[in-house]
Amino acid sequence: xxxxxxxxxxxxxxxxxxxxxxxxxxxxxxxxxxxxxxxxxxxxxxxxxxxxxxxxxxxxxxxxxxxxxxxxxxxxxxxxxxxxxxxxxxxxxxxxxxxxxxxxxxxxxxxxxxxxxxxxxxxxxxxxxxxxxxxxxxxxxxxxxxxxxxxxxxxxxxxxxxxxxxxxxxxxxxxxxxxxxxxxxxxxxxxxxxxxxxxxxxxxxxxxxxxxxxxxxxxxxxxxxxxxxxxxxxxxxxxxxxxxxxxxxxxxxxxxxxxxxxxxxxxxxxxxxxxxxxxxxxxxxxxxx
Amino acid sequence: xxxxxxxxxxxxxxxxxxxxxxxxxxxxxxxxxxxxxxxxxxxxxxxxxxxxxxxxxxxxxxxxxxxxxxxxxxxxxxxxxxxxxxxxxxxxxxxxxxxxxxxxxxxxxxxxxxxxxxxxxxxxxxxxxxxxxxxxxxxxxxxxxxxxxxxxxxxxxxxxxxxxxxxxxxxxxxxxxxxxxxxxxxxxxxxxxxxxxxxxxxxxxxxxxxxxxxxxxxxxxxxxxxxxxxxxxxxxxxxxxxxxxxxxxxxxxxxxxxxxxxxxxxxxxxxxxxxxxxxxxxxxxxxxxxxxxxxxxxxxxxxxxxxxxxxxxxxxxxxxxxxxxxxxxxxxxxxxxxxxxxxxxxxxxxxxxxxxxxxxxxxxxxxxxxxxxxxxxxxxxxxxxxxxxxxxxxxxxxxxxxxxxxxxxxxxxxxxxxxxxxxxxxxxxxxxxxxxxxxxxxxxxxxxxxxxxxxxxxxxxxxxxxxxxxxxxxxxxxxxx
Ligand SMILES: Cc1cc2nc3c(=O)[nH]c(=O)nc-3n(C[C@H](O)[C@H](O)[C@H](O)COP(=O)(O)OP(=O)(O)OC[C@H]3O[C@@H](n4cnc5c(N)ncnc54)[C@H](O)[C@@H]3O)c2cc1C
Ligand SMILES: Cc1cc2nc3c(=O)[nH]c(=O)nc-3n(C[C@H](O)[C@H](O)[C@H](O)COP(=O)(O)OP(=O)(O)OC[C@H]3O[C@@H](n4cnc5c(N)ncnc54)[C@H](O)[C@@H]3O)c2cc1C
Ligand code: SF4
Ligand code: FES
Numbered sequence: 001x002x003x004x005x006x007x008x009x010x011x012x013x014x015x016x017x018x019x020x021x022x023x024x025x026x027x028x029x030x031x032x033x034x035x036x037x038x039x040x041x042x043x044x045x046x047x048x049x050x051x052x053x054x055x056x057x058x059x060x061x062x063x064x065x066x067x068x069x070x071x072x073x074x075x076x077x078x079x080x081x082x083x084x085x086x087x088x089x090x091x092x093x094x095x096x097x098x099x100x101x102x103x104x105x106x107x108x109x110x111x112x113x114x115x116x117x118x119x120x121x122x123x124x125x126x127x128x129x130x131x132x133x134x135x136x137x138x139x140x141x142x143x144x145x146x147x148x149x150x151x152x153x154x155x156x157x158x159x160x161x162x163x164x165x166x167x168x169x170x171x172x173x174x175x176x177x178x179x180x181x182x183x184x185x186x187x188x189x190x191x192x193x194x195x196x197x198x199x200x201x202x203x204x205x206x207x208x209x210x211x212x213x214x215x216x217x218x219x220x221x222x223x224x225x226x227x228x229x230x231x232x233x234x235x236x237x238x239x240x241x242x243x244x245x246x247x248x249x250x251x252x253x254x255x256x257x258x259x260x261x262x263x264x265x266x267x268x269x270x271x272x273x274x275x276x277x278x279x280x281x282x283x284x285x286x287x288x289x
Numbered sequence: 290x291x292x293x294x295x296x297x298x299x300x301x302x303x304x305x306x307x308x309x310x311x312x313x314x315x316x317x318x319x320x321x322x323x324x325x326x327x328x329x330x331x332x333x334x335x336x337x338x339x340x341x342x343x344x345x346x347x348x349x350x351x352x353x354x355x356x357x358x359x360x361x362x363x364x365x366x367x368x369x370x371x372x373x374x375x376x377x378x379x380x381x382x383x384x385x386x387x388x389x390x391x392x393x394x395x396x397x398x399x400x401x402x403x404x405x406x407x408x409x410x411x412x413x414x415x416x417x418x419x420x421x422x423x424x425x426x427x428x429x430x431x432x433x434x435x436x437x438x439x440x441x442x443x444x445x446x447x448x449x450x451x452x453x454x455x456x457x458x459x460x461x462x463x464x465x466x467x468x469x470x471x472x473x474x475x476x477x478x479x480x481x482x483x484x485x486x487x488x489x490x491x492x493x494x495x496x497x498x499x500x501x502x503x504x505x506x507x508x509x510x511x512x513x514x515x516x517x518x519x520x521x522x523x524x525x526x527x528x529x530x531x532x533x534x535x536x537x538x539x540x541x542x543x544x545x546x547x548x549x550x551x552x553x554x555x556x557x558x559x560x561x562x563x564x565x566x567x568x569x570x571x572x573x574x575x576x577x578x579x580x581x582x583x584x585x586x587x588x589x590x591x592x593x594x595x596x597x598x599x600x601x602x603x604x605x606x607x608x609x610x611x612x613x614x615x616x617x618x619x620x621x622x623x624x625x626x627x628x629x630x631x632x633x634x635x636x637x638x639x640x641x642x643x644x645x646x647x648x649x650x651x652x653x654x655x656x657x658x659x660x661x662x663x664x665x666x667x668x669x670x671x672x673x674x675x676x677x678x679x680x681x682x683x684x685x686x687x688x689x690x691x692x693x694x695x696x697x698x699x700x701x702x703x704x705x706x707x708x709x710x711x712x713x714x715x716x717x718x719x720x721x722x723x724x725x726x727x728x729x730x731x732x733x734x735x736x737x738x739x740x741x742x743x744x745x746x747x748x749x750x751x752x753x754x755x756x757x758x759x760x761x762x763x764x765x766x767x768x769x770x
Pocket of ligand 3: 333334335336337342343344345354355402403404405412414
C-alpha cells in the first residue's frame, strides 16, 4: 500500500528527512519501535525509525543516512508528493518506560535518530536525561530538538579529513565516543546508559560502561528482511540464547550481547552491497534512457 | 455411462524442461498438458461412481474427481465448455486448483488410492486439475464462471477481518465475500499469498498464478491491507471492535533452528530467510533487484521436506553443488515424490542418517564446514510411524560455504501472544467449528496445525467461512429480533 511523502529535506550532509503519511504506524508507534520501508518495486525492505509522529494527522518522520543503494535511491528519486510503496509497522518492542534516574543516551552518527524518541519519552517520564551525539561535524542533526526535549544535549563533533574513507571515520568515531563517555562517567553519576549506532562503536562504548558497572541498554541493528519473526536474518545471541532482534528486540541488555558475532553478521553482505551501489551508480552515469 | 473402454495402462506424460536447461533459470519445470493430452489422460479414468471412488476419499477436501475428469471427455469437442464445466466441479470444493494441482502431495492423497493403480499407472489427477485451472485462467474462463455463479452478491452488512493472506486466509476471504460479507485481509508482508509467494519457488509455482488468484479476490470486493501486522499495527481486540468476526490464518512462520554451536555463523540461513530473499525479494535477479543472497560453491541443506527440496533446488540454480543432509533414511523423506525426483535429476546429492552437531567457522565468522553425527535406525517406530533413530558416536565433517536449515517451523509468535487466545505447543486451539477460545475469532491452516499443506489450509479456510457465516447469521437474527 503506497504512502505519500508530505515533505522532504536534507538536514545535513547525507542525512535526509522525510515526512510521510502512514496513519497505521502513526496511530500505534511507541519510542523504540521501527518500521520496514520498501521504497521501490525492485527494492529491499529496510528498517528505519519513526523519529516524530502525529497520531491525529497520521504522519511519521524518518531520517536516513545515505549509506548504500536504497538510502541513496530514496534521496535521489523520491520527492514530496511521491509515494513510498510499503511501510510496515510499527515493529519491535517499545523501549522500557521506567524511572532510572540519571540517564546517558548516546547516539553515534545517525544512531542519534533512534535515541530521540526514547530520550524524549524518558525525560517526560521523570528521568534526568543527558544525550550525547558523537558524529562528524557536517552530519550533526536534531540539535535544537534535543535541547528542548532533554535536560542536557552534548555534541561531540569531529571534522572530516580529506581522503578519509569509512574506516577512518569509524576509527575516529570510536576514539571520540570512548573518550567522551569515559570523561562523563568519571565526572558524573549515571544510573543507566543507552547506545545506538554502528555495532563496533557500541561495543567500544560498552567496554567503557562495563568498567563503571552501570546498566546499559543497546538498540541493535542486525540485518533484517521481514522483521516479523519469520526469517531469522536478524538473529543475535543474547546471554547465550539465540534471539530474533525484530521481535525480541531491538533493545537488549548490553551486558548479554555477543558483540563480535553481531559485528560479523552485520558486515556479511558488504561486498554485495558495494556491487549493488556500483550497479546503481553505473545506471545513473549511463543516464536515463 | 456404460461405454466400453479399453484400458490404457500408461500415463500420458506431461512435458518437462530438461534438467540441464532448467537449472540455469527459475522458469517452471513442468509444462503441463495441452487440451488434447489432457483429454487423452482423462479418457483413462474408469469413472468410478462418486460414492465409491477411492480418489475422492483420499482428497482432503473431497473434490468430485471423476466428475471433473468426466467433463473433459464429455465436452471434448468444445474445449472452453469442457474446461468451464470441469472447473465448476472443482470449485465446489477447492478455490485454488492451479496451486494445489502443482503442490499437493497427490501420491499420498487422491492418486494413492486410484484403482487404475491395480492394472497400470494411476490417473494423473494433479496434472489434470492443474490443466483445468491453467486453461481457464489463460482464457478468462475462470472469471466468467466466477461472475456467473455469483451473479449478484447480496450484502449482509457485516464485516469480517482475516489475518494473513496465505491459502487459509485467501480461501476464507473468497468464500465470505461470495456470501456477501464485507471482508478485509490484514497481511504483514508487502505481498499477499503467504508461503505461496514467499516460500514456494517460481519454478514450481509461478507467482503470476498466485497474483491472479488474489486479483480475483479483489474483484469480489475483498480489501487487502498489506504492511499490517496484527499484534503490532492492530490487535485482535481492536479488530473485534470494528469487525463482527475474525479469522486467523497466520500460518507457521517461525523457523526452527538447530541447537548446535555455530548456528549464527555467516552463510547459515534458515530456509525461510533463504527462500524469502530468493522468491519474495527476487534475489536471483540481484543486482537488478536490491536484495542480496549469498550462495557459495558448496551448499548443504539440512532436512528433507518440501522446504528442503525448494531450498536445495533454488541454490542449485545459482550454480552451486548441493547436498541434502537428512538424519533419517530415504523412506522417511516427506517431500512430494515429484520434487525429490526433480531434485535428483538436477544433480542434488542426498546424504542420509547424518545429524548436524556443530557448525565450523573460519576466522571471519563464516561457515566452512558442518560436523555431523552418523545415525542409525532402530526397528522401533515413533508416534508418526517413522523408525526411531539414535546416534552412533561416529562423526563426519562435510565442507560447505552455505548452509540452509530446513527442519520445520512453529506458528507465528506475534499472534500467539494475544491475551485470552488459547494456545497449545504454539498452535492455536479451536473447536470443531474452528472457533478459538475468543468468541467470534476463528482460525485455520498452519496456525492451528503446525506445518501442514496448502490443501488442508484451504479446506480450513472454507470450513471456517461456513462456520463464520452461521455465527454471523445467528448474530444478525438476534440483532434483528
Ligand atoms: C531497528 C533498526 C532501525 C534503524 N533505523 C534507522 C534510521 O532511523 N535511519 C537510518 O539511516 N538507518 C537506520 N537503520 C539502518 C538502516 O536499515 C540501513 O542504513 C539501511 O538498511 C541501509 O540500506 P542501503 O541499501 O542504503 O545500504 P546497504 O549498502 O544495503 O547497506 C549498508 C549497511 O546497512 C546495513 N543494512 C543493510 N541492509 C539492511 C537491512 N535490511 N536491515 C538492517 N540493516 C541493513 C548493514 O549494516 C549494511 O552493511 C536501522 C536499522 C535497524 C535494524
Ligand atoms: C518452502 C515451502 C514449500 C512447501 N511446499 C508445499 C507443497 O509442495 N505442498 C503443500 O501442500 N504444502 C507445502 N508447503 C506447506 C504449505 O505452504 C503451508 O501448509 C500453507 O501455506 C499454510 O497456509 P496458511 O494460509 O495456513 O499459512 P501461510 O501460507 O503461512 O500464510 C500465512 C500468512 O499470514 C501472514 N501473517 C503471519 N502473521 C501475521 C500477523 N501477525 N499479521 C498479519 N499477517 C500475518 C504471513 O505473512 C503469511 O502471509 C510448503 C511450505 C514451505 C515453507
Ligand atoms: S479412482 Fe482413479 S479411476 Fe477411479 S475415478 Fe478416481 S481417478 Fe478415476
Ligand atoms: S528480520 Fe526476519 S526474523 Fe527478524
